[in-house]
Amino acid sequence: MDLQVGTLCDFQxxxxxxxxxxxxxxxxxxxxxxxxxxxWIFPYTVFTNDPHPPSNLLTGVxxxxxxxxxxxxxxxxxxxxxxxxxxxxxxxxxxxxxxxxLVAGVPARKIGMTSEVKLKDGSGRAAYPWMRHFxxxxxxxxxxxxxxxFGDFSQGT
Numbered sequence: 001m002d003l004q005v006g007t008l009c010d011f012q013x014x015x016x017x018x019x020x021x022x023x024x025x026x027x028x029x030x031x032x033x034x035x036x037x038x039x040w041i042f043p044y045t046v047f048t049n050d051p052h053p054p055s056n057l058l059t060g061v062x063x064x065x066x067x068x069x070x071x072x073x074x075x076x077x078x079x080x081x082x083x084x085x086x087x088x089x090x091x092x093x094x095x096x097x098x099x100x101x102l103v104a105g106v107p108a109r110k111i112g113m114t115s116e117v118k119l120k121d122g123s124g125r126a127a128y129p130w131m132r133h134f135x136x137x138x139x140x141x142x143x144x145x146x147x148x149x150f151g152d153f154s155q156g157t
Contacts, residue, residue, distance in 0.1 A: 002139075006043065014058075018065070020138065032060025036083070038131070038138075039063050042071040051077040064099070066129060084129050086114050100128075 006025035018037035030049035047061045059078040070089040088104025114128035131146045
């Protein structure tokens with residue numbers, strides 16, 4: 001599983017967390033949330049689950065594999081964040097996010113495709129999917145899978 005949990009995180013019961021998920025500090029994951037594999041969740045992010053509080057109806061957020069949720073986001077009950085998508089900092093996600101899409105704002109809206117975001121290292125390479133250039137802390141067998149899935153990343157660090 002290799003879950004990394006930051007300080008002051010709150011994971012409520014009945015949540016499903018995939019392999020190699022990374023959470024930073026002060027993340028709240030409500031009941032019924034489902035998080036896929038290799039997802040990054042940055043500080044002060046909240047996954048809500050009650051569509052009209054207080055109630056007995058809980059509808060969790062779904063985050064698919066390789067998604068990135070930036071700092072201080074709020075995801076409303078029942079939204080789905082697609083595979084390899086990115087939610088920008090301080091966003092309120094009140095509708096589904098398509099795969100490979102960058103959203104941001106209050107409410108979150110589509111900014112563009114993640115493939116359009118460039119690394120700020122001067123290389124001109126795409127920042128996403130992040131698995132092409134970021135490998136620290138992941139096992140070799142997973143890196144080999146990424147290499148066959150996402151192409152050669154010999155220039156990655």
